[in-house]
Amino acid sequence: MAVTSSWKIKLLYDGDCPLCLREVDFLRRRDGGRGLIAFVDIAAPDYDATANAGIDFVTAMREIHAITADGQVIRGVEVFRQIYALLGLGWVYRWTRLPGINRLVNWLYGLWAERRLALTGRPDVLTLAAQRCPNGRCERSAIES
Numbered sequence: 001m002a003v004t005s006s007w008k009i010k011l012l013y014d015g016d017c018p019l020c021l022r023e024v025d026f027l028r029r030r031d032g033g034r035g036l037i038a039f040v041d042i043a044a045p046d047y048d049a050t051a052n053a054g055i056d057f058v059t060a061m062r063e064i065h066a067i068t069a070d071g072q073v074i075r076g077v078e079v080f081r082q083i084y085a086l087l088g089l090g091w092v093y094r095w096t097r098l099p100g101i102n103r104l105v106n107w108l109y110g111l112w113a114e115r116r117l118a119l120t121g122r123p124d125v126l127t128l129a130a131q132r133c134p135n136g137r138c139e140r141s142a143i144e145s
Helices: 018-031 057-062 077-086 090-097 101-119 125-132 140-144
Strands: 009-013 037-041 065-068 073-075
Touching: 009 018, 009 077, 018 037, 057 101, 057 125, 065 077, 073 077, 077 090, 077 101, 090 101
Parallel strands: 009 037
Antiparallel strands: 009 065, 065 073
16 A cells, blocks of 8 residues: 655755754644654755755755655745745745845845854855765765855
């Protein structure tokens, strides 16, 4: 018998980021055990890009990503819009779709994504990627990109 998954969105998050963990904890509580969101920690040693639409560690660390049940990859603020809508909190991000506001929110998120590692006292993404691959067996393209 085939087992079907109930998740609607798979959220790729940085489990080493204290702010990210706060958000994930909130989302888990809102999900209330329904399994609408599959949470995938990209910082886990066993993170597997092939199981997550080919999104490698470096790419996932540079900007939040999610994968819908039908395989569509979403990123940035759109991830929050769709997850919050799924959890019945769509009104929180609805205003971010307004013309002008949409551009501003995406720009602000881009600044945050670019600087979040430094702001949380962590090394840059390439250093983190290199630390994950001390034996040199990682994909070179992911580390050099």
